[in-house]
Amino acid sequence: MNISILTLFPEMFTGVFGQSILNSAAEKGIVSFDVVNFRDYSKDKHQRVDDYPYGGGGGMVLTPQPMFDAVEDLKHRTSGEPRVVLLCPQGEVYTQQKAEEFAREEQLILLCGHYEGYDERIRQELVTDEVSIGDYVLTGGEIGAMAIADSVTRLLPGALGNETSAVTDSHSTGLLEHPHYTRPSEFRGMAVPDILLSGHHKNIETWRRREALRRTLERRPDMLENIQLDDEERSFLQNLKNEKESS
Incomplete structure (x- = not known):
């Protein structure tokens, strides 16, 4: 699987993808991560990716051009049709069942917004899924993207040392997991x-x-x-x- 993340803050992902299960899975070739700064796709001479909303109001809105060009570029790198996931507080609440669904895909593209929101045309034309990791608002989609990448990667065959671990976790069975004990007795x-x-x-x-x-x-x-x-x-x-x- 390939997981691509479009963000304005790629440095946030360095520690997350370089440690533990995610790093191990990448080293085994089970998953690959592409963290892309979509500011690099801006055609504005100052590389701006946001602007004031039509009709007035507070905050700035992400413009469509950089995001469209970035997603289209990533799509050209693969033969299949990827799932394009918008991290958004208005989206469907993320669940273990959604993680299992995503884990069956060959490519995920996760869109991390900032500022007041996205130009609606991004939502209408690019996105296959809108996901929220909870009923609260963060400063951007990066933390949500990390959560999705982690929860999906651990479900991929070979990612965990014990293949039964993922299927018996809390929520995977529809129940919370039973208590665990180890030595000493x-x-x-x-x-x-x-x-x-x-x-x-x-x-x-x-x-x-x-x-x-x-x-x-x-x-x-x-x-x-x-x-x-x-x-x-x-x-x-x-x-x-x-x-x-x-x-």
């Missing part, structure tokens, strides 16, 4: 649950599934609305709810 009077030391894999999987249900009920009950449960799991959740109400 007792620390400051706190012991690892006996079931995890039993070596009985089926019972351990049952425990993990129930703990994932418990944690999701406690922290994100809204997620349970879309989960398919068997009769035993529904009974387990109902007992948890009854205990909570009686306590």
